[in-house]
Amino acid sequence: MGSILKDVELKENIPTTILFAKHIEFLIDYGQQKDTYETVMTDYLKMSGMYWCLTALELIKASPFPKNDVVEFIKSCQDPECGGISASTNHDPHLLYTLSAVQILCLYDSLDAIDVEAVTKYVASLQQPDGSFAGDKWGEIDTRFSFCAIATLSLIKKLDVINVDKAVEFVKSCMNFDGGFGSRPQSESHAGLIYCCIAFLSITGRLDIVNRDNLAWWLCERQLPSGGLNGRPEKLPDVCYSWWVLSSLAILGRLHWIDKNALKKYILACQDLESGGFADRPGDMPDPYHTLFGLAALSLLGQESIEKVNAAFCMPQSVIDRLQIQPQMLK
Amino acid sequence: MEENSAMCEKILRSLENILSTDEEIQEFTVIPTAENKHNKSPVLYEQNCLGLESWCRKYLLQYTHDVLLKNRKALLRNQLSLENMKNLNHILIGALLIQPNVTTFWNMKRELVKSEILDVEQELYFSKLALSQHSKCSEIFSYRKWLINLLLFKETYLRILENELSVCEMAAEKSKNNYHSWNHRIWCLEKFSKQQSDIESIVLSELNFSIKWIPKHISENSGYYYRQILLMNLNNLKSISINIFENSNFDNIIEYFKLLIFNEEHYSTLHYLLGKSNNYSIIESYPKYFNMLSILLNDLIYISAELNYLYRDHECLWNYRKFLMVYLMKMIHEYYGIEFTYNLQVKNPYVGDFMSVNILNLDIDTSNVGAVISKQIASCELYNILIKHEIEFIRNNKNMTNSLQNNLAVMYFKWLKCTNFYNDEFYEQLLENIEWGFRKGFDRSHDEFRIIYSESEKIKRTVISN
Numbered sequence: 001m002g003s004i005l006k007d008v009e010l011k012e013n014i015p016t017t018i019l020f021a022k023h024i025e026f027l028i029d030y031g032q033q034k035d036t037y038e039t040v041m042t043d044y045l046k047m048s049g050m051y052w053c054l055t056a057l058e059l060i061k062a063s064p065f066p067k068n069d070v071v072e073f074i075k076s077c078q079d080p081e082c083g084g085i086s087a088s089t090n091h092d093p094h095l096l097y098t099l100s101a102v103q104i105l106c107l108y109d110s111l112d113a114i115d116v117e118a119v120t121k122y123v124a125s126l127q128q129p130d131g132s133f134a135g136d137k138w139g140e141i142d143t144r145f146s147f148c149a150i151a152t153l154s155l156i157k158k159l160d161v162i163n164v165d166k167a168v169e170f171v172k173s174c175m176n177f178d179g180g181f182g183s184r185p186q187s188e189s190h191a192g193l194i195y196c197c198i199a200f201l202s203i204t205g206r207l208d209i210v211n212r213d214n215l216a217w218w219l220c221e222r223q224l225p226s227g228g229l230n231g232r233p234e235k236l237p238d239v240c241y242s243w244w245v246l247s248s249l250a251i252l253g254r255l256h257w258i259d260k261n262a263l264k265k266y267i268l269a270c271q272d273l274e275s276g277g278f279a280d281r282p283g284d285m286p287d288p289y290h291t292l293f294g295l296a297a298l299s300l301l302g303q304e305s306i307e308k309v310n311a312a313f314c315m316p317q318s319v320i321d322r323l324q325i326q327p328q329m330l331k
Numbered sequence: 332m333e334e335n336s337a338m339c340e341k342i343l344r345s346l347e348n349i350l351s352t353d354e355e356i357q358e359f360t361v362i363p364t365a366e367n368k369h370n371k372s373p374v375l376y377e378q379n380c381l382g383l384e385s386w387c388r389k390y391l392l393q394y395t396h397d398v399l400l401k402n403r404k405a406l407l408r409n410q411l412s413l414e415n416m417k418n419l420n421h422i423l424i425g426a427l428l429i430q431p432n433v434t435t436f437w438n439m440k441r442e443l444v445k446s447e448i449l450d451v452e453q454e455l456y457f458s459k460l461a462l463s464q465h466s467k468c469s470e471i472f473s474y475r476k477w478l479i480n481l482l483l484f485k486e487t488y489l490r491i492l493e494n495e496l497s498v499c500e501m502a503a504e505k506s507k508n509n510y511h512s513w514n515h516r517i518w519c520l521e522k523f524s525k526q527q528s529d530i531e532s533i534v535l536s537e538l539n540f541s542i543k544w545i546p547k548h549i550s551e552n553s554g555y556y557y558r559q560i561l562l563m564n565l566n567n568l569k570s571i572s573i574n575i576f577e578n579s580n581f582d583n584i585i586e587y588f589k590l591l592i593f594n595e596e597h598y599s600t601l602h603y604l605l606g607k608s609n610n611y612s613i614i615e616s617y618p619k620y621f622n623m624l625s626i627l628l629n630d631l632i633y634i635s636a637e638l639n640y641l642y643r644d645h646e647c648l649w650n651y652r653k654f655l656m657v658y659l660m661k662m663i664h665e666y667y668g669i670e671f672t673y674n675l676q677v678k679n680p681y682v683g684d685f686m687s688v689n690i691l692n693l694d695i696d697t698s699n700v701g702a703v704i705s706k707q708i709a710s711c712e713l714y715n716i717l718i719k720h721e722i723e724f725i726r727n728n729k730n731m732t733n734s735l736q737n738n739l740a741v742m743y744f745k746w747l748k749c750t751n752f753y754n755d756e757f758y759e760q761l762l763e764n765i766e767w768g769f770r771k772g773f774d775r776s777h778d779e780f781r782i783i784y785s786e787s788e789k790i791k792r793t794v795i796s797n
């Protein structure tokens with residue numbers, strides 16, 4: 001009986017260098033599509049799509065899209081009544097896209113293009129009595145939204161408008177015995193949500209509540225023989241999970257606990273030789289989402305030809321420095 | 332364009348019509364077809380199954396997006412006539428069956444429910460159908476939670492819970508490790524346990540469900556995790572009756588560990604394993620300890636061990652074992668009134684930037700980190716049995732010819748050595764103290780770790796020789 005380890009095998013002819021020119025072409029092409037089946041299909045997350053593309057381009061020092069068009073689009077997505085920002089024109093405002101919009105505006109140093117005061121009020125209005133955050137007025141609760149709220153307020157320097165202690169208390173209540181976090185109290189540990197919670201605690205300066213080595217151990221268990229990282233036990237490796245695990249380890253000061261060379265080899269193998277961009281696994285279809293997280297992970301791994309990335313915000317470190325934000329990072 | 336709109340309207344009305352007349356549809360599927368060859372309707376409907384040929388998806392997508400987004404703000408601001416509001420539902424049905432992750436469209440449905448144009452029960456039915464095709468879609472579960480909250484606002488129905496549990500099972504069967512579906516199940520459990528007085532029987536029937544689920548989904552961590560949640564909920568119940576588990580469960584344990592006692596009286600076993608307590612609140616909780624021990628130990632020696640034997644190479648099984656060990660340790664400490672938090676104490680060799688290796692593949696030096704075992708714990712029979720049994724279990728699995736299972740055992744041993752409830756010296760003493768007969772099968776070189784990847788071994792050697 002053969003081994004049933006869930007992993008991928010890296011083939012001989014995989015890319016071993018970063019295909020910069022191809023990625024720029026891929027990202028710009030993606031951004032310029034109009035009125036295709038794909039653009040209708042992805043309209044509901046357009047704001048995040050733009051954040052992935054623009055941040056990825058910034059990380060590889062490519063000239064971004066015309067600033068004016070982007071800023072005008074974001075302005076048109078801010079709801080005049082509640083202040084929240086939607087994914088695209090006529091869609092409903094949501095914390096997920098409010099954060100993406102604020103991240104893009106920080107990248108462009110254009111925060112004053114929107115009504116920042118209204119954003120502040122919107123985010124604050126979504127905090128619940130137990131400290132958690134709803135994603136929008138309909139009330140779904142998730143630690144992802146706690147992260148979005150804290151990251152947004154931190155970027156616009158308005159953390160003082162919410163009850164941070166309560167917010168931390170809620171995130172703490174989502175911690176499991178293995179040191180990991182899930183989306184709600186009693187939810188299974190999941191690398192993506194661990195990132196949200198660890199980045200949240202980094203921004204609020206409350207990493208003291210983490211059981212560092214229990215969690216780092218669990219995160220190290222995510223590395224497979226192919227070098228790639230998965231998000232939960234017995235799942236396949238994936239470039240986006242590589243970022244979430246890696247950035248959490250970076251914040252915890254435990255980046256050196258995994259095999260960095262093997263991970264780098266895996267991420268490089270996920271590049272698409274023909275079209276450019278990164279996929280979740282070698283040979284799959286590339287997309288901007290995995291392209292950003294692939295590049296960001298390579299940056300954390302010390303790739304010098306990529307701009308330094310901030311592990312908590314997934315934004316260029318230079319932008320975070322300009323804003324004079326210092327998320328907590330353990331040594 | 333005009334032509335397409337008319338075609339889309341026809342398709343959407345036909346979907347709406349079928350959904351409103353047949354309440355027994357179990358499944359919706361998009362059927363891959365290259366193009367519209369026969370110029371007939373793409374809606375297929377037979378034997379409680381609803382299908383849609385994929386060629387029409389792009390037309391429906393464009394049309395529904397256009398109509399819905401054009402009306403979005405008007406609906407929000409109550410500027411639509413009743414008739415126009417009603418005329419949105421067939422469009423929403425089509426849009427959401429094709430692409431259910433568009434939050435804005437679910438929000439429009441929410442508004443129609445609030446205006447009493449849509450009915451809560453009918454919406455639970457529709458969203459279940461959407462789940463049958465898109466079983467991992469978090470927006471659908473989110474919508475269901477919102478609907479359930481509306482229902483519970485009025486009354487508590489066990490029927491709703493039963494329906495939700497079956498919807499979760501359907502979604503979990505369709506997608507492996509379906510995070511949203513298991514999360515929803517846990518959310519329901521929590522929601523209904525607040526409403527329902529008979530939570531004990533719900534937890535017990537769920538434990539029953541989970542014991543059947545796990546062997547059929549051996550590599551799905553979510554299934555084991557759900558069982559952890561159930562055990563923790565069971566432990567938190569104010570009172571559990573003494574005989575919720577068959578007494579024979581304990582007979583199994585006694586036989587397995589070859590304990591020198593007879594299980595005639597419930598608490599004699601408890602006293603043997605944990606000692607007699609003087610603490611009144613502990614004595615009061617004897618039924619809880621009895622039940623929890625029974626189920627945790629049965630899971631350890633039967634579920635975990637047996638499944639490990641039948642299905643090797645599963646990280647999830649070892650993972651569940653970690654939970655059981657930590658939980659048992661927690662219980663033992665709690666029984667003695669000693670504070671316990673599970674902590675790993677990793678004293679790793681210096682790994683600098685020049686080295687690239689996963690620390691789990693290194694020989695982790697625990698020689699001077701060994702946990703401090705308090706006198707009370709050290710003399711607890713159950714603690715001794717567990718430690719001895721774990722080492723034995725690891726040994727048996729390390730001796731497998733299969734390298735993956737071997738690795739998992741090695742990793743587990745490293746983990747155990749780093750926990751704050753294991754001490755090598757203590758284990759050695761334990762072996763000295765037990766009778767010779769028990770020592771058969773042990774050899775003393777048990778702490779030799781194998782380096783798993785030859786690559787990291789090479790790196791390690793160069794580091795050491797430098």
Ligand SMILES: [Zn+2]
Nearest residue numbers: 238240241280
């Ligand atoms: Zn991914």
